[in-house]
Amino acid sequence: MSRISSLEMQLANVKSLLRTMCDAVHAGLQTLVQHFEHPNTNRLIKIVVLDSEIDNLERAIDASILQVFATQQPLGYELRLAYACAKIAHHVERIGDAVESLARQLVNGDVPEQKEIFLEMLLDTKNLFERSYTAMFDGDLSLIQEIHILDDKVDLKQRELNLIAKNILKKANKKSIEKALKIISMSSKLEKIADLCCNWAEQIDFAENGMARRTLRKRKYRLVFIDNIGGMIASLVASFLYKNVKDIVELSVITTQSIKSNNILNFTNLLVDYEITPQIFPIARITTVNWNNCLMLIKLGKFELSEEESDIVPNKTVQIHWPEIMIDPIDIENDPKKFKEFANVLTRRTNQLAQIIARTQEQN
Structure with a gap:
């Protein structure tokens, strides 16, 4: 033998x-x-x-x-x-x-x-x-x-x-x-x-x-939030989600309309009750955002993308629509009651999304 x-x-x-x-x-x-x-x-x-x-x-x-x-x-x-x-x-x-x-x-x-x-x-x-x-x-x-x-x-x-x-x-x-x-x-x-x-x-x-000491820098997936009122609502939504997913995904904010000059820092006092720190995201147009590894596009409010805009979004990107997240930033900035109603809906939505992302990460 x-x-x-x-x-x-x-x-x-x-x-x-x-x-x-x-x-x-x-x-x-x-x-x-x-x-x-x-x-x-x-x-x-x-x-x-x-x-x-x-x-x-x-x-x-x-x-x-x-x-x-x-x-x-x-x-x-x-x-x-x-x-x-x-x-x-x-x-x-x-x-x-x-x-x-x-x-x-x-x-x-x-x-x-x-x-x-x-x-x-x-x-x-x-x-x-x-x-x-x-x-x-x-x-x-x-x-x-x-x-x-x-x-x-x-x-x-x-x-x-x-x-x-x-x-x-x-x-x-x-x-x-x-x-x-x-x-x-x-x-x-x-x-x-x-x-x-x-x-x-x-x-x-x-x-x-080994598993515990792996050093290869893995890519982060990207979530993109889009509104049609200048990007401020999309920035607020991203700020609510940021704390729970910042180590897993990257967040981007875009708008279909002219970019407004509202300052998200104006919402600092309103966000403190939710233990949220406002994050300053660069607001881009759909044609200039980085679509690499974009996992989801979340559309906020009641609007649809044009055919040209839809062609820009990668086929692999899951598109989600939150039609109820539709409000004028000036209204909620000046009315704490309206902001509370907005924040409660937003908290429920972003918590659900954070859980989906966490489960996706566990499967990978």
């Missing part, structure tokens, strides 16, 4: 297989970049061949990790590393699938007219892959500290391409529909690769530091 390798040797074998797998996927990404710069469909066919090799490597990694658990019963760092490698292999295999799918789309058609945007998006995605790769195999964890911020650049490019696709769809003919669907499909795959690279980075951080 052959002798069982040591834990150190088995884990080294797992990482070696994983590096080979990552090298194959990286070669596919590099080929896509070359195709966008200098189209050559012969190169793309090699990516399809690489995909079966990547699938075989994932199965070999799974078998090797199972052997580690069965024969070594690892603890501490070794246990975390083995678990992380299994997860990373799955993420990398999905990246490989997305790369192959992109190659198939490009083989069957021309490079999209939005070549420059796609190339920038692809290069940013490749950068994310290379950062996770170097952190994994060379131990330079500094490269993944800001990885979620870099992922935001890819998300912005995807939204830009989706808006272009929406405008193309307005032509409503078969050719324009095919163009738009291709843009949406390809940009979604690149965004998916970027997200999987972030998942990879999180597993590296987990293996090195």
Whole structure:
């Protein structure tokens, strides 16, 4: 009977297989970049061949990790590393699938007219892959500290391409529909690769530091409040919520109308009874707010966004309507009774929202 390798040797074998797998996927990404710069469909066919090799490597990694658990019963760092490698292999295999799918789309058609945007998006995605790769195999964890911020650049490019696709769809003919669907499909795959690279980075951080001492800076989700009376009501709502969610999400305030000069500090004495400190949020227009990782858009009052404004809001953003939160800031500033009625409704709404956000955080 052959002798069982040591834990150190088995884990080294797992990482070696994983590096080979990552090298194959990286070669596919590099080929896509070359195709966008200098189209050559012969190169793309090699990516399809690489995909079966990547699938075989994932199965070999799974078998090797199972052997580690069965024969070594690892603890501490070794246990975390083995678990992380299994997860990373799955993420990398999905990246490989997305790369192959992109190659198939490009083989069957021309490079999209939005070549420059796609190339920038692809290069940013490749950068994310290379950062996770170097952190994994060379131990330079500094490269993944800001990885979620870099992922935001890819998300912005995807939204830009989706808006272009929406405008193309307005032509409503078969050719324009095919163009738009291709843009949406390809940009979604690149965004998916970027997200999987972030998942990879999180597993590296987990293996090195464990759950209690993880150091990777995770992105905060964003909540945006919008009113149609200058932004002051939206600022008050955000102030009520701020204390309970400031460590979980970022808050933004926007308005559909002219930004008014009301000072939220005028409400300090009225807010003290609710143990609320007025927060000064920059009031923006819907076209200038940062929509990165926007979890929710909360509309305050009885109004609807125009079609152009609705197109700006990302599809992933959940839109919530609070029609009863509708009052003139001057009225509640000068009438404590009206402010109390407003604050009671607002407290109930924001407490419910804070609970939803907390549950979402627990699930993540």
